[in-house]
Amino acid sequence: MYKLTVPEGYKSLLNPRQTQLAIKKVKDFFERDLAIQLNLTRVSAPLFVDADSGLNDTLNGVERPVAFDIKGIDGGDFEIVQSLAKWKRLALKQYGFEVGEGLYTDMNAIRRDEDTDNIHSVFVDQWDWEKHISKEERNEETLKDAVKAIYRALKHTERYIADDYAFVERNFLPDKITFITTQELEDMYPDLTPKERENRIAREKKAVFIMKIGGALKSGEIHDGRAPDYDDWELNGDIVVYYPVLDIAFELSSMGIRVDEEALTRQLEIRGCPERKALPFHKALLDGELPYSLGGGIGQSRICMFFLRKAHIGEVQASVWPHEMIEECRAKGLELL
Secondary structure (H helix, E strand, C coil), X not given: CCCCCXXXXXXXXXXXXXXXXXXXXXXXXXXXXXHHHHCEEECCCCCEEECCCCXXXXXXXXXXXXXXXXXXXXXXXXXXXXXXXXXXXXXXXHCCCCCCCEEEEEEEEECCCCCCCCCCCCEEEEEEEEEECCHHHCCHHHHXXXXXXXXXXXXXXXXXXXXXXXXXXXXXXCCCCEEEEHHHHHHHCCCCCHHHHHHHHHHHHCEEEEECCCCECCCCCECCCCCCCCEEEEEEEEEEEEECCCCEEEEEEEEEEECCHHHHHHHHHHCCCHHHHHCHHHHHHHCCCCCCEXXXXXXXXXXXXXXXXXXXXXXXXXXXXXHHHHHHHHHCCCCCX
């Protein structure tokens, strides 16, 4: 089952060919500025990993990765990545990045259990990034500094795109991003769902970083699911902006300081999967063989959709959709790639 919203009177301000040119403008500029803001170097990354390595992102723990075998390689299956959250930390060590340096890469993933709608696709394209930090830098100040750096890149991109496209407001995004925790949101809006809270705060502040996602709130609920073995739930969050085309809170990036030995052990126990400690990645982390780091993913299609004011993510990426959704979009003048 899919969900679809087509705003009354919506019409894309760019045709498909113009859209392709605009997508390149957005991606090229933002990528360059992001690398400057965070001191990142571009690297190559895998499309699939060994299923037994523990490197694939398990997301909320229920999504099924796409798995397959390979001719000539015995011993198990391989999986299309769902994200590169853990692989990047291993790559920091392999490529020799020092404290203060980091990497980024184009990440393409398949999430076949995704519920498709205007902003969700089974095809995921992100800039995945990771930066080497010291143990002493595993704190909220370090996290906030990284958020501000990414937000500067977003603001710079907004001004750049507004120079070429009149429909983009030059200062739609506020000068500063607001920081708020999931518990503060629950305290402010106890009768709303987590998604409704995000919509409320995004409409009010226009750009927010929602912190501390994954652990239980005072109500006993969690704001949103997070895998237990990459982000430290006390030091993570999402960059969310208000999106006027759909009148929603629009997540552009999920990020966080990564688990250390103590946080990994604690979160695996909370999620009821301590056996993961025996996997190669987890064992290396617990043995102190991996660098401390922070990192995240920034949605490429999400950013293009936001800056080009599209109503559906399928207008800026080529993916697959339910046949009924395609027909409904076509009938309402919304052209999917």
